[in-house]
Amino acid sequence: xxxxxxxxxxxGLGAVVVLGLGGLGLYENHEHKVADQLSAQLAAQNEQxxxxxxxxxxxxxxxxxxxxxxxxxxxxxxxxxxxxQQQAQAAQAQRSRTSVRRxxxxxxxxxxxxxxxxxxGQAIDQTRTDLAGTRNDLTGTQNDLAQTRTDLxxxxxxLSGSIAHTHDELVLLQKRGERNYYEFDIAKSKQFDxxxxxxxxxxxxxxxxxxxxxxxxxxxxxxxxxHVNIFQPVMFRTPDTPQxxxxxxxxxxxxxxxxxxxxxxxKQSELASMQPGSSGGTxxxxxxxxxxxxxxxxxxxxxLPPQK
Numbered sequence: 001x002x003x004x005x006x007x008x009x010x011x012g013l014g015a016v017v018v019l020g021l022g023g024l025g026l027y028e029n030h031e032h033k034v035a036d037q038l039s040a041q042l043a044a045q046n047e048q049x050x051x052x053x054x055x056x057x058x059x060x061x062x063x064x065x066x067x068x069x070x071x072x073x074x075x076x077x078x079x080x081x082x083x084x085q086q087q088a089q090a091a092q093a094q095r096s097r098t099s100v101r102r103x104x105x106x107x108x109x110x111x112x113x114x115x116x117x118x119x120x121g122q123a124i125d126q127t128r129t130d131l132a133g134t135r136n137d138l139t140g141t142q143n144d145l146a147q148t149r150t151d152l153x154x155x156x157x158x159l160s161g162s163i164a165h166t167h168d169e170l171v172l173l174q175k176r177g178e179r180n181y182y183e184f185d186i187a188k189s190k191q192f193d194x195x196x197x198x199x200x201x202x203x204x205x206x207x208x209x210x211x212x213x214x215x216x217x218x219x220x221x222x223x224x225x226x227h228v229n230i231f232q233p234v235m236f237r238t239p240d241t242p243q244x245x246x247x248x249x250x251x252x253x254x255x256x257x258x259x260x261x262x263x264x265x266x267k268q269s270e271l272a273s274m275q276p277g278s279s280g281g282t283x284x285x286x287x288x289x290x291x292x293x294x295x296x297x298x299x300x301x302x303x304l305p306p307q308k
Contacts, residue, residue: 028243045148052145059138066131073124080117087113163231165250170260179243180263188255192217196261197238198245205252212249212257240267 091106164170167183174181182196192199199217206212210230216223219238228234230252235244243264251258
């Protein structure tokens with residue numbers, strides 16, 4: 001009777017492990033899909049951002065050209081008005097000394113010059129109207145560019161829900177209980193600082209461009225990571241991790257970085273040891289709390305043993 005209960009407990013535990021492995025696979029596929037979506041949307045948003053920047057530069061060039069044209073027309077108009085005034089004064093003096101015919105000739109010249117001044121004034125008014133329209137277009141382009149940047153920021157926020165930007169967000173991720181998190185606070189040094197399964201050494205931190213150069217020590221192997229941007233996950237695997245190890249930097253100052261390491265809750269060897277028929281699985285079943293055996297009998301979910 002007792003052997004039958006133990007057998008049921010072992011079978012229940014095996015089912016839970018299989019479900020857990022399936023869940024881990026789905027989680028990993030989800031992470032890959034999210035990363036692909038982020039890359040595609042960021043590429044599209046960056047292309048749109050470049051197009052908007054080009055349109056903005058073109059509009060600014062047009063504004064500069066129109067300003068130069070307005071200045072040139074204003075100078076020509078002032079010179080024409082001064083010339084018209086001088087000619088009018090000369091014509092007035094000449095009219096007092098010449099005949100009626102001479103007077104008519106001067107009047108025609110004055111009217112012609114006045115007509116030219118009026119034409120130039122209309123051209124200046126039209127240029128000013130065009131300049132105002134171009135400025136409105138420039139304002140609209142700037143607003144569109146700002147909206148694009150906002151959309152890009154929102155896209156990054158939506159697709160990076162599994163990345164902690166602050167200590168409080170890291171605490172929320174820890175409360176989910178899906179992975180282990182090791183927060184680090186590292187200054188530039190020649191020595192490795194061990195955080196969880198990873199040794200970290202800071203070689204360079206650029207506050208201007210928000211990136212850092214790192215040396216990593218994983219399973220006694222040295223890895224070099226250059227230009228790791230802030231909030232950019234660095235993922236790598238080890239033979240005993242079912243899910244990739246993730247390193248995130250969420251703050252960069254002079255010769256100093258802050259961030260965290262994220263690892264799988266269980267190692268591959270621990271998951272294998274919990275499979276039915278292995279010695280580890282038998283040990284886990286016999287050492288589990290009594291309530292696990294009872295829950296296995298009625299088909300409810302069991303608690304996994306603590307990480308070694």
